[in-house]
Amino acid sequence: MRTGHQHESATETDTAHLMAGKAVTFDELATELSAIELRLRQLARAAEVPATPVELADVIDSLRSTALTVRENGEHMGFLARVVDGQVPLATAFPTGDPWGVAARASDRMDFGGPAIVPTVRQLFKLAQDATRAGTKTTTYPEAMTGLGIGWESRAAGTRRDMERHTAVAKESLLLTCEKCGANEGQPCRTKSGWAADVAHSDRRRAAEAIVDERLGYLGKNPVAVPEAR
Structure with missing residues (x-):
C-alpha cells in the first residue's frame, strides 16, 4: 500500500x-x-x-x-x-458520420488527422455531448474500444522517445570516428572547408543509430517492446 x-x-x-x-x-x-x-x-x-x-x-x-x-x-x-468505466453514454459516430474506436479500423477518414481509432479528450467530450441529443445512437467506451489498446502508446510518449533517441544518437556519434572527414572521438564532423557541423556525416550517424537502437531495443525508430505500452 x-x-x-x-x-x-x-x-x-x-x-x-x-x-x-x-x-x-x-x-x-x-x-x-x-x-x-x-x-x-x-x-x-x-x-x-x-x-x-x-x-x-x-x-x-x-x-x-x-x-x-x-x-x-x-x-x-x-x-x-x-x-x-462506461458510465457516460457516447455517440457511436461523429456528426460527419465517421466512426471511432474499433469501428474506425480500416476507415478512410482523411480529415482531422485520420481515423479516430483512439479518441482524444476533446473528441470524447464531443461524443458525450452529441449522445444527449434525441435519436442519437449511443455506445459506451468499453463497448466501442473492445480489442484495442494492445501495444498502444500516446503520441506524446512517441514524440518524447524520438527526441531521446535523437539525443542519444548525437552523443553516440561523438564516440565514433568519421571516415568521411576524419573526425576523431569527441570531435564534431567538419565540412570540406573546415567548419564544424552540428550533425554528423551520414555513415557516422548510421553507425551511431545502429548502436543506440540495439541498446534501446528499437527496430529502426520504432520500439520493439515498449515497457509503458499496453
Missing part, C-alpha cells in the same frame, strides 16, 4: 508513486492534479507575506492562474474516469 510522500527520487521517470498498478488511471490522475492545484493555491497564499519584503503580485497571479489550469485538467481526468 502506498503512503504519503513516498517519492523514490526527483527524476521525471520516477512515476511509481503515482499509481497503484502498472499504469496510471484517470482517477489517479484526477486525484494527483487536485493535490497539485491545492498546493499551488497554498503557495500563492503563502507568497502574499514572504519572509523578505518583495512584491510578488505577478508570481502570485501566475500561481493562481496555473492552479486554474491544473483544476480544469483534473476535472477532465475525472470525466474520463467515468467515461472509461
